[in-house]
Amino acid sequence: MAVTIKDIATRAGVSYSMVSRALSGSGSVDQKKKERILDIARAMGYVPNQAAVSLRKSKSHIIGLYFSIISKSTSPFVLHNVLTGVYSVIGSRYHVIVKGIDMHEPETLNPSCFDGLLIMSQGDWDVEFLEEARKKGIPMVAISRRVSFDIPAVITDEKGGMSKAMEHLLANGHRQIGVIEGGKNLEATKLRHQGWWQEALRWGLEPKQFPIEYGNYRYNSGRAAAGRLLDNYKNLTALLCFNDEMAFGAKSAANERGLQVPGDISLTGFDNWELSGYADMRLTTVERNARKIAVEGTKMLVSIIEQGGVPDDVWLENRLIVRQSVKNLEST
Numbered sequence: 047m048a049v050t051i052k053d054i055a056t057r058a059g060v061s062y063s064m065v066s067r068a069l070s071g072s073g074s075v076d077q078k079k080k081e082r083i084l085d086i087a088r089a090m091g092y093v094p095n096q097a098a099v100s101l102r103k104s105k106s107h108i109i110g111l112y113f114s115i116i117s118k119s120t121s122p123f124v125l126h127n128v129l130t131g132v133y134s135v136i137g138s139r140y141h142v143i144v145k146g147i148d149m150h151e152p153e154t155l156n157p158s159c160f161d162g163l164l165i166m167s168q169g170d171w172d173v174e175f176l177e178e179a180r181k182k183g184i185p186m187v188a189i190s191r192r193v194s195f196d197i198p199a200v201i202t203d204e205k206g207g208m209s210k211a212m213e214h215l216l217a218n219g220h221r222q223i224g225v226i227e228g229g230k231n232l233e234a235t236k237l238r239h240q241g242w243w244q245e246a247l248r249w250g251l252e253p254k255q256f257p258i259e260y261g262n263y264r265y266n267s268g269r270a271a272a273g274r275l276l277d278n279y280k281n282l283t284a285l286l287c288f289n290d291e292m293a294f295g296a297k298s299a300a301n302e303r304g305l306q307v308p309g310d311i312s313l314t315g316f317d318n319w320e321l322s323g324y325a326d327m328r329l330t331t332v333e334r335n336a337r338k339i340a341v342e343g344t345k346m347l348v349s350i351i352e353q354g355g356v357p358d359d360v361w362l363e364n365r366l367i368v369r370q371s372v373k374n375l376e377s378t
Contacts, residue, residue, distance in 0.1 A: 049092045061196040109140045110160045114168035115148045123319045131340025147175045157182040162347045168232045185350040189343035200343040200360045207332040207364030208241030211314045219375030220284040224275035225258045228288045261292045268292025272299035290315035308373040328369040
């Protein structure tokens with residue numbers, strides 16, 4: 047059986063990408079480590095796959111933009127902002143193909159079709175696809191979270207952002223808060239849950255006192271979840287929503303029950319999508335700039351494709367945007 051880069055990485059006790067850089071001569075690798083990797087490769091009888099090398103050198107001028115789940119949980123607003131960010135970097139140099147990892151058939155990824163991949167990963171179930179892409183030598187950048195592989199990533203502070211939203215509600219006197227979370231298995235949901243939970247603890251409150259309902263980050267799911275909360279917990283003064291789209295659905299549920307925002311019920315969101323600033327409800331939310339995430343990720347990917355090497359991760363802070371959807375109970 048032919049020796050692979052992965053075999054060399056295991057023997058050397060280093061990352062796959064470091065072996066790749068050492069063997070190709072691209073990027074920065076410490077000279078001593080490089081010599082050791084080359085020695086191990088020679089000792090193991092490694093022979094480069096010339097067909098794969100040829101494929102990597104040829105250019106398709108196509109970037110694949112892969113979302114974990116494109117059919118249910120990816121908002122059209124997020125999709126629009128990500129595509130806008132990607133094209134603001136690449137212009138006419140590359141074309142973009144948008145696909146869903148949830149629709150991918152194993153072992154059908156053709157490395158000659160893509161110069162690189164942007165992965166908007168939402169969970170560890172993407173591992174099979176990532177392994178296939180890595181095995182086939184396609185450059186990748188993960189946007190929105192750090193994945194389990196040695197792949198450069200653009201990471202946003204989901205946990206810290208939701209902590210700020212919860213802190214804002216608590217600082218305005220709210221203690222009867224209903225929480226509308228997203229899909230339980232999504233990484234973003236888990237991190238945002240940790241954020242508000244830890245903030246409640248920081249205020250000396252028992253997080254289990256706050257009722258939780260689940261949506262899927264879409265409008266109708268937010269409306270349904272809010273309806274359940276408002277019908278079952280009549281004393282709620284605020285709803286903490288895991289994204290803006292569900293927050294607008296929650297507003298509809300409140301209005302249907304004769305409640306006004308923020309007079310009767312306060313709302314917070316997450317994402318800061320376009321409508322949040324100028325709709326009839328000016329939503330207090332956490333800014334998670336999907337366009338900026340895509341811009342930074344695309345810059346990283348283009349750098350890998352055109353210059354080689356593996357750039358450092360980029361960390362983006364999420365800031366709270368205070369508007370008019372939260373009532374200050376301390377002043378009433």
